[in-house]
Amino acid sequence: MPFHAINVMSRRAAVVLFALVASGAPAAAADGVAGPYLAAEHAARRGDVAAAAIYYVEALARNPNDLGLIEDAVTFQVAAGRIESAISLASKLEGRDGAQHLATLLLFSSALKKGDTERARILQRGLSDGPFVGRLLAAWLEVAAGNIGTARDLLAQLEEDGTGGPAGSLMAAYHLGLLMAVEGDDAAAADAFGRASERAGTGTLRLTRMHAGALARAGKLEEAKAVVADRLALTLGDVRLERLSQDLSRGRLPAPVVASGTEGAAEALFGVSGFLTRGTNRIIGLAYARLAAHLNPDLIEAKLFIAETLSRDAQNELAIAAYEAIPRDVPEALEAQIGRARAMQDAGRIEGALVSMRDIVARYPLSVEAHTSLGDMLRRESRFAEAAVAYDGALGLIDAPERRHWPLFYQRGIAFERSKKWEQAEADFFRALELEPDQPLVLNYLGYSWVEMSLNLEEAQRMIEKAVEQRPEDGYIVDSLGWVLYRLGDFRGAVKHLERAVELRPVDPVINDHFGDALWMVGRKVEAEFQWKRALSFEPEDKDAVRIRRKLELGLDEVLAEEAAAGDPAVIGKTEAPAEGDGG
Numbered sequence: 001m002p003f004h005a006i007n008v009m010s011r012r013a014a015v016v017l018f019a020l021v022a023s024g025a026p027a028a029a030a031d032g033v034a035g036p037y038l039a040a041e042h043a044a045r046r047g048d049v050a051a052a053a054i055y056y057v058e059a060l061a062r063n064p065n066d067l068g069l070i071e072d073a074v075t076f077q078v079a080a081g082r083i084e085s086a087i088s089l090a091s092k093l094e095g096r097d098g099a100q101h102l103a104t105l106l107l108f109s110s111a112l113k114k115g116d117t118e119r120a121r122i123l124q125r126g127l128s129d130g131p132f133v134g135r136l137l138a139a140w141l142e143v144a145a146g147n148i149g150t151a152r153d154l155l156a157q158l159e160e161d162g163t164g165g166p167a168g169s170l171m172a173a174y175h176l177g178l179l180m181a182v183e184g185d186d187a188a189a190a191d192a193f194g195r196a197s198e199r200a201g202t203g204t205l206r207l208t209r210m211h212a213g214a215l216a217r218a219g220k221l222e223e224a225k226a227v228v229a230d231r232l233a234l235t236l237g238d239v240r241l242e243r244l245s246q247d248l249s250r251g252r253l254p255a256p257v258v259a260s261g262t263e264g265a266a267e268a269l270f271g272v273s274g275f276l277t278r279g280t281n282r283i284i285g286l287a288y289a290r291l292a293a294h295l296n297p298d299l300i301e302a303k304l305f306i307a308e309t310l311s312r313d314a315q316n317e318l319a320i321a322a323y324e325a326i327p328r329d330v331p332e333a334l335e336a337q338i339g340r341a342r343a344m345q346d347a348g349r350i351e352g353a354l355v356s357m358r359d360i361v362a363r364y365p366l367s368v369e370a371h372t373s374l375g376d377m378l379r380r381e382s383r384f385a386e387a388a389v390a391y392d393g394a395l396g397l398i399d400a401p402e403r404r405h406w407p408l409f410y411q412r413g414i415a416f417e418r419s420k421k422w423e424q425a426e427a428d429f430f431r432a433l434e435l436e437p438d439q440p441l442v443l444n445y446l447g448y449s450w451v452e453m454s455l456n457l458e459e460a461q462r463m464i465e466k467a468v469e470q471r472p473e474d475g476y477i478v479d480s481l482g483w484v485l486y487r488l489g490d491f492r493g494a495v496k497h498l499e500r501a502v503e504l505r506p507v508d509p510v511i512n513d514h515f516g517d518a519l520w521m522v523g524r525k526v527e528a529e530f531q532w533k534r535a536l537s538f539e540p541e542d543k544d545a546v547r548i549r550r551k552l553e554l555g556l557d558e559v560l561a562e563e564a565a566a567g568d569p570a571v572i573g574k575t576e577a578p579a580e581g582d583g584g
Contacts, residue, residue: 047313132164144261181256190214266296316347388415406436440467475504488573491521509540
């Protein structure tokens with residue numbers, strides 16, 4: 001799908017500056033445009049959509065006829081949620097050859113929301129968004145115009161011809177299900193949602209709710225309950241699914257989610273936003289989600305997605321504000337409040353984040369997710385004993401742990417291990433492996449811990465080798481195998497795996513340090529010192545930094561001798577003879 005992509009900023013800036021110089025503009029005038037443009041470029045590069053929106057408009061005010069600046073301003077105005085301002089700018093591009101896709105889509109959405117289907121139809125024909133999204137929107141435009149039969153035919157054809165690939169067929173079936181629900185044909189809606197679910201594997205939580213709702217309205221209540229139960233069995237809990245399950249048990253039938261063409265178009269934009277943000281068009285994906293929320297302000301999941309996207313891009317204050325805009329009386333409120341607390345933690349507001357998370361637990365005492373999120377937050381702050389208590393709260397809510405609950409035992413096991421409670425930690429790791437046999441994360445952590453304590457060495461090595469077999473691209477697990485081999489005295493084997501680990505995680509200080517130690521032990525001492533210096537440049541923990549500096553000062557042999565004399569030998573197995581010479 002040929003989506004509009006953001007221009008390469010440095011190249012665009014060079015073009016702006018060159019045009020100013022070539023035009024003979026005075027230096028002050030050049031600076032007048034270049035300053036805010038370069039500020040916009042810098043903000044865009046770091047993902048600060050709010051600042052970029054402001055600076056692009058400022059640059060545009062000083063050069064109002066620059067079409068490229070108008071396009072950039074539109075993009076970031078929409079991404080920042082300044083829809084009305086963006087509409088005003090987009091109108092300047094209307095009717096121009098090759099008008100920016102997002103500007104046209106924005107004007108289309110505005111016309112559709114106002115009920116001006118004729119204007120929306122003209123704009124929809126001008127969308128350069130590729131056939132898939134354009135056809136989805138065309139179908140919902142027909143619904144808005146009262147032509148449901150035409151819309152049904154458009155979506156059925158879209159599902160049949162496979163435009164957009166497997167993801168396109170999935171989305172076409174999903175939207176056909178939404179449309180059938182609008183038309184009141186819930187049996188056909190359930191069939192369409194079922195096809196979408198098959199193509200999606202387990203399906204999204206939202207798709208599950210749509211499918212179960214259509215089944216229930218079509219008189220297939222037990223089948224609806226089973227769909228919800230099966231999906232819940234794959235999660236640690238979901239408020240929306242749990243509420244639906246309760247409603248179905250009481251015989252309450254959920255209403256269709258979409259009731260109009262405008263709401264259907266919002267669903268289309270929201271669905272596409274998820275695909276876009278997974279690739280290089282993250283800002284465009286965010287803009288799509290903003291348009292979806294503009295078309296349907298009750299589409300809370302779009303608002304939640306906006307907040308999550310901002311949070312992933314480290315726009316923490318914007319994310320906090322977006323989470324706070326989500327009402328507290330909607331099913332998504334718990335997820336939003338947890339997201340807000342996490343964004344506060346990411347912003348460095350640690351105590352405030354913890355106070356907020358503890359308040360969430362107090363308000364949702366029966367939520368496994370709330371207790372788990374508190375444990376995760378405390379573990380991230382190295383408050384491991386407190387984290388273990390929070391995980392206790394989560395596990396205390398589970399009468400009979402199932403396979404899906406293995407992460408809780410694994411997380412509590414880590415908290416126990418880091419707070420020097422090995423017996424409890426080991427028991428939790430074993431319980432996690434009972435629920436999820438051969439789980440690579442658990443195998444790696446348990447095996448590595450055993451080696452560090454000189455316990456069960458052969459079994460520990462087998463565990464970590466099995467973990468590497470399952471996740472050969474995981475640099476941390478590959479490092480574990482290399483470090484275990486080093487500690488067991490197989491230095492050549494260690495070098496092989498640690499070199500691979502450094503390739504996978506090139507800026508991790510611990511992995512570079514481990515690789516340096518292994519290189520030293522096979523006689524490649526210059527390379528070893530290089531790796532230790534690299535490790536120092538990546539800001540290791542204080543205790544590791546002290547040891548690295550001592551190795552650089554005295555050499556590893558002297559440090560190992562000191563550690564062995566203190567009763568803490570780094571190499572615990574039978575060592576191979578070190579290679580002769582430097583090798584570096």
